Amino acid sequence: MISESVYLHYLSSLLDGDKEQCTKIVNTLLERDVTVKEIYLKLFQRSLYRIGELWEKERCSIADEHIATKITESLVDLVVSRIDYISKEGKSALITCIDKEHHELGARMVANFFQINGWFTNFLGSNTPRNEIISHIKKRKPNVLGISNNFYINFLRLLKLIDEIQKEFPELDIIVGGQALSEGKDELFKRFPKVKYLESLNDLEEYIEKFE
Numbered sequence: 001m002i003s004e005s006v007y008l009h010y011l012s013s014l015l016d017g018d019k020e021q022c023t024k025i026v027n028t029l030l031e032r033d034v035t036v037k038e039i040y041l042k043l044f045q046r047s048l049y050r051i052g053e054l055w056e057k058e059r060c061s062i063a064d065e066h067i068a069t070k071i072t073e074s075l076v077d078l079v080v081s082r083i084d085y086i087s088k089e090g091k092s093a094l095i096t097c098i099d100k101e102h103h104e105l106g107a108r109m110v111a112n113f114f115q116i117n118g119w120f121t122n123f124l125g126s127n128t129p130r131n132e133i134i135s136h137i138k139k140r141k142p143n144v145l146g147i148s149n150n151f152y153i154n155f156l157r158l159l160k161l162i163d164e165i166q167k168e169f170p171e172l173d174i175i176v177g178g179q180a181l182s183e184g185k186d187e188l189f190k191r192f193p194k195v196k197y198l199e200s201l202n203d204l205e206e207y208i209e210k211f212e
């Protein structure tokens, strides 16, 4: 459990650009056996969504938001480096953002979540050209492809990418997520009934548990 006071302390440290304090808070939570999912959702995701709102209302600068993002990026990976996990032979995931999508933190969390569940995971990061994604699928032959789309303007690129991938790899399991889909998901389901939309790490946890 992450208390409201811990969250508020973390948020204000993040807005102050105080990486050392943010790291201390995260380390304390890990020592108390707070789960990765809880830290990712209740601390990192919640604080960044809040910073998005503050930025929209011009109550925090672009520089503040960039610093907060950089601190969070390093902590998202730090948390995983502290976890002992057992590799499960034969399960692999490829996680990517679409072309022109610069929001990559959510996708990074998803990739790390597969990793700590024992999957061999490749994370392609933000703004990955379509042909590169397709070549990498050919090379790695993952069991699951995860695609992230946060900026709604990129939604048509997502549809085009899925269309091409399904033609080339009809058996590949595709999961998608990101904030652009809260609006686009009906269109997505209509065109690609086999593609799964997972809203957050809670849905992902269930998906991984049921995957055979």
Ligand code: B12
Pocket: 041, 044, 045, 048, 049, 050, 051, 052, 053, 056, 065, 066, 069, 100, 101, 102, 103, 104, 105, 106, 107, 109, 110, 145, 146, 147, 148, 149, 150, 151, 152, 153, 175, 176, 177, 178, 179, 180, 198, 199, 200, 201, 204
């Ligand atoms: C940091 C940030 C940036 C950074 C990103 C840096 C980086 N390394 O990622 C930078 C500065 C690049 C950026 C740029 C822009 N941004 Co911005 N940004 C944000 C901010 C503040 C945080 C994003 C974040 O990391 N959230 C935390 C993560 C953990 O949440 P998440 O991405 O939703 O991921 C979770 C789920 O969605 C899901 N998920 C996500 N992907 C996937 C994939 C799979 C396979 C699965 C299963 C699940 C899944 O699981 C995750 C964990 O639960 C948000 C505010 C917000 N509400 O998020 C705005 C926000 C996303 N940005 C926004 C905008 C408008 C922009 C810009 C257009 C600004 C501009 N004028 O230049 C550009 C667009 C760039 C582009 N072409 O993509 C809008 C988007 C509105 C929309 N939906 O279209 C937001 C919502 C801000 C706002 N309130 O308006 N941004």
